[in-house]
Amino acid sequence: MPRRQPTSVLSPSTDTDPKTPPDGKPAIAGDEPLPRRRLVFGIVAMALFMASVDQTVVATALAAIQRDLGASIEWSGWTITIYSLGQVLVLPLAGKFADMFGRRRVFLAAAALFTVASLCCGLAHNIALLVVLRAIQSIGGGSFLPAASGLVADHFGRNRDRALGMFTSIFPIGGIVGPILGGIFVTYWSWRGIFLVNVPIGAVLIILGLIFLPKGHRTPGKSIDVYGLILLGMLILGTMLGVTHLGNSNGSVLSVGFLVPEAIAATSLVLFLRHAARGRAPFIPMNLLRGRGFGVMNLINFLQGAAAIGFGALVPLYAESRYDIPTLQAGTLLTARAVGMICVAGLATFALRRTGYRPPMTIGFSLLIVGMVATAIGAPQGITPFLWLSIASGVCGVGMGLALPAANNAILQLAPDQVAGISGMRGMFRQGGSIMAVSIATAIIARSSDHGMTLGHIFIGFGCLMVLVLPLIYKVPEHRGGW
Incomplete structure (x- = not known):
């Protein structure tokens, strides 16, 4: 039997063209009036903008969070790094789930999770809880892009390339607005405002999504490389925990608090590379790592x-x-x-x-x-x-x-x-x-x-x-x- 070639969860989508869906019926999304398509783009763009703002807004409020929660700087920094880590891990999963269960369903679930997590972040009263809630928030924020890309691609037909290209302008704008917004909230109210402002926006986003986003079609999903993602998460998280321990006054490279997490990270790295080289369907094949x-x-x-x-x-x-x-x-x-x-x-x-x-x-x-x-x-x-x-x-x-x-x-x-x-x-x-x-x-x-x-x-x-x-x-x- 011919050897099965590795496939990637991050590989290009196997969706059929919106104009020729699996059931053979003509697609309606690409043929809908321009105002309808603009409305769909506006809804998903609002979500991407909200998620991009949250990547930069916390950097402005870092000192205020540290003071208000009485946290050390190394654990306050986790409010930034855990959000990035969550997005690294959720992006490939969200893309597959959007194919398997429908872009609209995943988009709305991401919006609901992001909104609820933002509310809880704004009410958190200790740094450990805030870090956990930021991780949950990152799952919602990281799921927006794959679902939004699929919705736009399905809905814009031949113009999908131009619509998707416009996404690249949203993230720099978020980079401009985020720091200013964070500074305004910290100066005139509280760092909690950087999270609580997402709640009304998220609620509006969910309502608009339920009314106007098309249901679309689903694509039978291939297996998801959960094992590879777990190894990658353990690698990064173990390294972060060990390094953070060194920030403690009694931390050292010979302490258990450093050696154990770093040993877990090193083991995860070896297993991850082995999986990428020999696994049946690694989400990152070895040829993309060192080809x-x-x-x-x-x-x-x-x-x-x-x-x-x-x-x-x-x-x-x-x-x-x-x-x-x-x-x-x-x-x-x-x-x-x-x-x-x-x-x-x-x-x-x-x-x-x-x-x-x-x-x-x-x-x-x-x-x-x-x-x-x-x-x-x-x-x-x-x-x-x-x-x-x-x-x-x-x-x-x-x-x-x-x-x-x-x-x-x-x-x-x-x-x-x-x-x-x-x-x-x-x-x-x-x-x-x-x-x-x-x-x-x-x-x-x-x-x-x-x-x-x-x-x-x-x-x-x-x-x-x-x-x-x-x-x-x-x-x-x-x-x-x-x-």
């Missing part, structure tokens, strides 16, 4: 996630602790970075066919290094700290806007027939890098007496990580033209 070009791009994505995403999550805390910049102003530093990204990302994308991937990645990551170092060394005489940090954040944003389109396409062109799977894996490595960076950084801060200066030294370390990325860029397979 031609994939190994170096996965390493670049991990280091970029650790340095750039981890750096962004800690900038507001740095501004508050080192320069006593008010929370609202500290949050706008992330807005400056998002604006810098938006200003150049579109132009960089259109220029890729002429420039190739390596030059924009080299220039972009170099600018990111400059911005990180400038943030860490402090403002020169004659310039206010807020203005200097705003300029540095803007430089970081421009660097990311240049580098990310090239990095995204550099890995996608390695296997154009597996775009969905590669996109999910790319996000997994970037989020995994940010989780590790924030966990390690907050553990180091917890052991220091001057959080601001310590964060400055950590940002220098992030810059050094990006220096390591520069020579790796020239191992990336170059390509010009479309793929």
